[in-house]
Amino acid sequence: MFGFLKADPAKKLRKTYDQKSTEAMLAQRKGDIKTYSMLTAEAEELWKEIQQLKAVDK
Template sequence: MFSIFKSDPKKKLNKLLSIKLEEAMQAQRKGDIKKYSELSAEAEKIDKQILQIEAQSTQA
């Protein structure tokens, strides 16, 4: 009934993914490869979560 008030987890994760990728790019530009790899790994985990949500929504 009130589904318009529910937040979209996919939208939230996409925004978080965008932020992580931006931070990773900035770290790479500064030459901080360790930080870049950490942020890239976090971004990859978020991307996997997004793919899982998409897979669940297509099955339903």
């Protein structure tokens, strides 16, 4: 009945994904390739979770 009040977990993950991607881009610009690699890997894992959540919703 009040499903519209529930928070969307994919939305929260997407926000975190966007933050990680931005941090990774900034690290790459600074020349910190190790941090860039770690942040990119974390962002990819978040993206997989987002895709799984969207697949379940369909």
